[in-house]
Amino acid sequence: MSKSSDEFGFGTPFISYGDVYKNEVLPKVASGLVNATEEDKKLYSVEYGDVFFTRTSETIEEIGIASTCFETIDEATFAGFLIRFRPKTNRxxxxxxxxxxxxxxxxxxxxxxxxxxxxxxxxxxLLRNFTVLLPSLKEQEEIASYLEQKTAAIEESITHIKIQIEKLKEYRQALIYEAVTGKIDVRDMELDLVR
Known part of the structure; x- marks a missing residue:
């Protein structure tokens, strides 16, 4: 949906390019607001099961990034820089x-x-010609469960490593502070120098 800039910032929820580009799952709360008509809300609705793709960009790497809607967003519309794929069946x-x-x-x-x-x-x-290989719904759910478990474990590891990095940065800052203020004498420290 294309609107002039003065139509944004108020009104109903608006799914932006960034909402899709940055998220595998569409956020439950859209990042923007737009003054949308009733016709806009019907034509550009955002419903459970919809898949949105980034449509245009200056670089080819940013095209075709997908985000799936897990929860209908009432009265929401989406940006003209996106394409919506809405499955016609529950397969x-x-x-x-x-x-x-x-x-x-x-x-x-x-x-x-x-x-x-x-x-x-x-x-x-081009999107219409994209072949989708569909296993049975049961197998799709099993694959999704497996991938959710694996990605959750990876996210947990990333979070743990980020916490460790922050602790090391704090320790480094404390060590620098103590050395600068004379609380520790660096001349007494043994240094392992590589020659």
Missing amino acids: LSPRFARFYFRSALGKRYFVKEMNLVTRASLSQA
């Missing part, structure tokens, strides 16, 4: 779609097929 699990469409598989397809002129652009025709 696609949103949990599976989250990983499938954010994977390198789609990225390789879009990059290979896309025409790059001055701006990269993902067309509806």
Whole structure:
């Protein structure tokens, strides 16, 4: 949906390019607001199971990034720089779609097929021709559960490492402070120098 800049900042929820680009799962609260008409809300609705793709960018690497909607956002609309894919049947699990469409598989397809002129652009025709291999719903849910467990473990490790880095930075600062203020005498410390 395209609007002039004075139509933003008030009104109903608005899903931005950044909401999709930065999140595998669409945030439950949109980052923006827009003055949308009732017709806009119908045409550009945001519903459970929708998958949004980044449509245009100056670089090809930022095209086709997907975000899946896990919860309908009432009265929300979305940016014109996005394309919405709405499954017509319940054969696609949103949990599976989250990983499938954010994977390198789609990225390789879009990059290979896309025409790059001055701006990269993902067309509806190109998205329509993207083949989706669908295992049974049961298998999709099993795959999604496995990937959720693995990605949660990775996120936990990242968080743990970030905490350790912050503690080391604090220790470093404290050590520098003590050395500068004379609380420790660095001349007495043994240094292991590599020659």
